[in-house]
């Protein structure tokens with residue numbers, strides 16, 4: 388029968404049938420991924436990410452784990468646990484099962500020579516169901532990389548990069564800002580909204596792709612100095628575990644510089660531009676005469692400054708980012724901070740430019756309670772009522788000022804008394820908070836300064852146009868007198884005997900010439916008549 392089957396059924400059909408039968412009989416619907424330690428001669432980052440991720444997934448099925456200490460630098464430091472060769476770790480993710488095993492083999496041509504000298508190839512074997520193959524490449528492995536990244540950042544800390552004009556590159560420093568959302572005094576509802584917004588952003592890779600937008604989000608933080616804008620940036624960085632790139636726009640001179648600067652930043656990071664208003668205008672109430680004069684000068688120079696900026700403008704930068712990051716940047720956050728939102732170019736404030744605007748205001752009583760808890764470890768205290776009373780009087784205090792007072796002593800009573808004293812002094816030293824009328828006046832002062840500066844400019848314009856008119860009039864009179872002069876000169880020569888003799892001579896010549904012409908013509912006519 389076999390012989391007959393082999394002879395009558397063609398080879399291709401036979402192997403196809405065999406394949407199908409094999410698949411049917413074999414219970415395995417497994418698929419295996421291999422993650423080697425090297426990828427095309429380079430270190431394979433997926434291999435290292437798996438190495439960091441798997442020790443966090445130790446479960447009942449794990450039979451061994453490598454632990455140890457590192458005695459380099461004479462300090463006995465624990466080394467992160469690692470997966471032992473041959474041991475299997477099972478990871479359940481989104482209801483799917485993934486089985487990892489680490490393998491090792493001596494590399495070809497390794498040369499041998501003991502444990503440390505011999506080169507070994509290592510690879511992870513990942514077994515999953517065939518139906519999950521796409522899920523692994525699209526979702527599971529990116530998840531592994533992300534978690535590993537977070538673990539490494541937690542372990543090694545974040546970095547803050549500043550752009551150095553000289554080297555033309557980013558200088559990294561360890562970023563260890565203790566600010567978190569728990570330590571930040573801000574409106575609780577606003578804080579929760581922001582946390583939700585950030586959490587949603589990091590999960591929305593596919594959403595951003597599907598709507599054809601760059602995976603980025605822009606936040607504008609505004610409010611008076613000392614209200615916690617920088618602290619909020621740090622809290623966001625700590626929450627997301629993102630590195631921070633702190634960019635001074637003035638240090639970037641051209642578009643090509645900007646391209647280099649931005650392409651050198653990594654994904655999953657924050658690009659920070661602080662104090663973006665950079666304006667000298669102030670709307671503070673009660674300005675001294677010197678301050679007002681100073682303002683006038685600054686406002687006067689503002690136009691010149693604007694026209695002389697030859698670098699990159701903020702709006703140019705944001706346009707550039709839109710283009711660049713839609714092609715080569717993922718999971719980017721841009722944060723702008725300003726003390727004066729009203730001074731920003733309206734183009735920056737239009738919808739779609741900065742996705743979220745966050746106002747950091749003066750310290751509320753809720754904010755004080757949080758700071759008291761953070762700095763003094765007290766949630767309730769008899770003197771809180773007194774602080775609340777002072778706050779209700781509307782004396783503006785920033786969280787920075789409150790924090791400064793609370794830090795003065797470990798004794799809550801002493802610190803809170805110090806804060807109350809601070810309120811008293813502030814009330815005596817400072818004018819009461821501006822009423823609406825005063826705010827309007829303050830606005831008027833600002834406007835007045837601007838108007839005066841503009842009036843001065845207009846005055847200058849008028850003066851210069853006057854001098855032009857004067858020049859034209861003088862020019863006209865000059866020509867007028869020149870013509871008169873020539874007229875008189877000709878009249879004078881007309882009456883002069885030499886001139887009249889010359890004229891009469893010329894007249895005689897002309898008359899005799901005319902006579903001769905007439906006689907010749909008459910003679911010619913006569914001759915003609917004679918022939919006729």
Ligand SMILES: Nc1ncnc2c1ncn2[C@@H]1O[C@H](COP(=O)(O)OP(=O)(O)OP(=O)(O)O)[C@@H](O)[C@H]1O
Pocket residue numbers: 570571572573610611612613614615616617618619726747785786787788790
């Ligand atoms: N909202 C806040 N919650 C907790 N601490 C705060 C807050 N605001 C300010 N602080 C404290 O005051 C210090 C200075 O605040 P921060 O630099 O964050 O303010 P800022 O608004 O960025 O000021 P500037 O506009 O001058 O840069 C912080 O280190 C922090 O200790």
